[in-house]
């Protein structure tokens with residue numbers, strides 16, 4: 001998911017920022033805007049421009065501030081998108097209203113659901129909203145006090161943007177799983193999952209929020225405090241750099257583009273192309289940068305052997321396996337003139353379920369490729385993600401089900417090699433101990449319940 005907020009005269013910027021974060025989720029979009037009369041929230045299924053077609057719409061104008069969200073499913077099942085859309089708006093007693101947008105997934109919400117007496121179908125975001133409004137109502141706390149009271153008791157990933165109509169809040173969990181950054185557009189303070197969204201409205205990037213930071217913005221400026229969670233280890237999601245974030249964003253002080261290019265370069269050193277190879281082809285679009293790095297360092301031309309067709313969402317984000325495979329064929333096509341009669345080195349950024357890859361290898365062969373050598377710029381996913389990226393359970397993950405030496409045959413390619421974790425961490429840069437790598441090596445930074453997944457311990 002992606003979250004945004006704006007506090008000040010440039011409130012309508014939230015729509016543009018959400019469009020810039022559309023790659024983070026296309027199932028629903030929503031904006032909650034703060035007016036004198038209260039918080040107006042509009043949500044709907046589909047893309048931002050489906051729900052908010054008109055940038056000049058009165059619904060977006062005239063507020064003191066606004067928060068917004070784009071969603072893909074991580075928690076709360078496969079219910080109708082418009083019912084699961086965010087922001088959510090909740091009453092805290094008779095005097096306070098709260099609007100909340102969440103990127104991430106909480107880990108330990110079953111107990112809280114039982115304690116609050118709410119349905120097991122409720123999303124973790126709804127549980128969080130109920131926990132906050134309960135203490136605001138019962139203990140008479142402000143939203144700021146409620147955040148400091150409730151969040152230290154919650155485990156998991158949360159980058160939050162909230163408002164009580166008087167202020168905007170941005171919160172990053174103590175492990176900083178998901179990104180969240182601060183920007184400024186004249187007198188308006190901005191929050192967004194990625195720096196690219198801040199650039200998209202011509203604003204100045206100020207900084208990323210720190211792990212466990214609670215940032216408040218109102219007419220007087222900004223103010224920061226910290227959640228009281230001693231000893232939390234920073235565990236920022238490595239896959240933001242590999243796959244999820246935009247290449248023009250900076251995360252953890254590092255350019256996502258540079259990290260991907262360096263991963264391609266490391267991959268070329270670790271798994272060079274066979275001497276008979278002719279060209280490098282990227283799986284568009286997120287693997288393009290890694291493929292450029294690979295091609296340059298392997299001394300091969302990079303060609304557009306695959307085209308991505310606009311208007312079709314990421315297959316990663318779309319429902320069931322059959323739907324996903326059909327989506328791949330609509331979304332990608334091979335270019336015979338670029339690959340026919342050639343031996344292709346196919347570069348992708350990650351291998352999750354393998355559905356996309358099997359279809360892509362078959363497409364390249366149908367288009368006349370003489371051979372297909374797969375090179376992946378990260379290790380295979382072998383454990384599920386509990387922190388906000390919907391990679392599926394262990395039994396859906398190809399790398400957890402098929403041993404590495406049989407993957408090439410399974411995918412229909414001539415060879416398959418993966419960038420080792422150590423090389424990937426080297427490419428991303430920074431202290432390797434500050435990243436979450438759980439889906440790759442099973443080192444979960446929080447307690448998790450692995451019982452209902454199927455795992456292959458290699």
Ligand code: SF4
Pocket residue numbers: 177236237238239240384385386387388389436437438439440
């Ligand atoms: Fe990211 Fe993987 Fe950790 Fe999930 S488990 S937060 S995808 S590194």
